[in-house]
Amino acid sequence: MWGGWPTEGLAELQSQRWQAEGATEVLLFRDESLLTPEVRALPGLQVGRLDQFVFVSLNSAVKLPRDDPRRRVWVEFKRVAEAAPAYVTYKRFFGVELALVRRGLFFYSNYFADAARFNIAEPYGQLLAPRQPLRLDEAPEAVRDLLASRAYLDVSLASSPYVQPLELVPSAVWGRDSIYLASDGCTLRPIPGTEATAYRERAAALLRSGSLVDKSPFKPVVFDPPLDGESP
Numbered sequence: 455m456w457g458g459w460p461t462e463g464l465a466e467l468q469s470q471r472w473q474a475e476g477a478t479e480v481l482l483f484r485d486e487s488l489l490t491p492e493v494r495a496l497p498g499l500q501v502g503r504l505d506q507f508v509f510v511s512l513n514s515a516v517k518l519p520r521d522d523p524r525r526r527v528w529v530e531f532k533r534v535a536e537a538a539p540a541y542v543t544y545k546r547f548f549g550v551e552l553a554l555v556r557r558g559l560f561f562y563s564n565y566f567a568d569a570a571r572f573n574i575a576e577p578y579g580q581l582l583a584p585r586q587p588l589r590l591d592e593a594p595e596a597v598r599d600l601l602a603s604r605a606y607l608d609v610s611l612a613s614s615p616y617v618q619p620l621e622l623v624p625s626a627v628w629g630r631d632s633i634y635l636a637s638d639g640c641t642l643r644p645i646p647g648t649e650a651t652a653y654r655e656r657a658a659a660l661l662r663s664g665s666l667v668d669k670s671p672f673k674p675v676v677f678d679p680p681l682d683g684e685s686p
Contacts, residue, residue: 459525460514460546477549480511481535482542488535492527507542545581558588560611572665575627575634575645577616587612620645632656640673657681 460479486508489501498516502509518525535541547561555561561582590598605623618637619625624646627634632648633656635641642660644653657677660666666675 459518459528460512477514478511478547478552479514479532480509480545480547481532482544483508483510483535483538483540484542485540487540488531488538490531492524493531496524496528547582551582555582555584558584558586558592560584560587562617572635572642572660574631574642574660575618575620577618577635577637577639580611580615580617583612633660636678638673641676641678643678654681 460477482504484507486501489510493499493510494501496512497518498513500511500513502511512528532544536544551561560580562578562580564578565576590601593601605619607617607619607622609617609622611617614637616637616639618634620627620634621637627645632645632652633642634645636643642657644650658681
């Protein structure tokens with residue numbers, strides 16, 4: 455988890471100033487047990503609910519002097535949160551990402567290696583959704599021309615929390631892997647074009663690694679097609 459006030463250290467770097475402007479840090483919790491009065495009083499702080507979760511966000515547009523003690527409140531809150539049972543995850547959104555969502559675009563991201571469930575080709579997860587999605591016929595002509603040369607994904611972003619391109623269009627993955635995680639988050643399938651032997655060997659390697667051990671809150675893993683001796 456990042457330390458300091460939101461974007462502290464980025465704003466001073468010329469190459470990162472465009473990212474630092476308007477950036478927001480968001481922490482997701484199972485309850486509000488860590489929200490002290492001091493945290494709730496921080497300028498720019500917002501608390502809300504997302505389904506069964508509680509989110510806490512702080513926007514870097516609020517400027518505080520470096521010696522302001524409220525900076526330390528936020529740093530300590532993040533430090534304690536990361537080790538607390540109520541903590542779920544953390545995300546930093548840069549200003550350019552937020553600006554695109556405000557203009558009607560959906561924001562998806564893949565997972566970093568240390569956050570991936572199996573460290574294979576996993577789906578892209580929806581992190582931000584616009585209040586009013588932009589329709590293609592509403593986009594500037596230059597944007598429509600650009601999109602015309604891109605692959606078309608036959609999927610509704612408004613109702614798709616996860617998107618796996620391998621299920622929709624011909625795709626390539628890094629490392630020449632032979633297995634991917636489906637958009638349901640629990641089904642492992644061979645990448646199109648993978649031979650049955652390569653699929654079984656890769657699946658066996660995953661099983662030996664122990665990375666497929668089921669842990670709450672994940673659904674149990676299934677292989678499709680089933681491996682030898684596995685129920686269909």
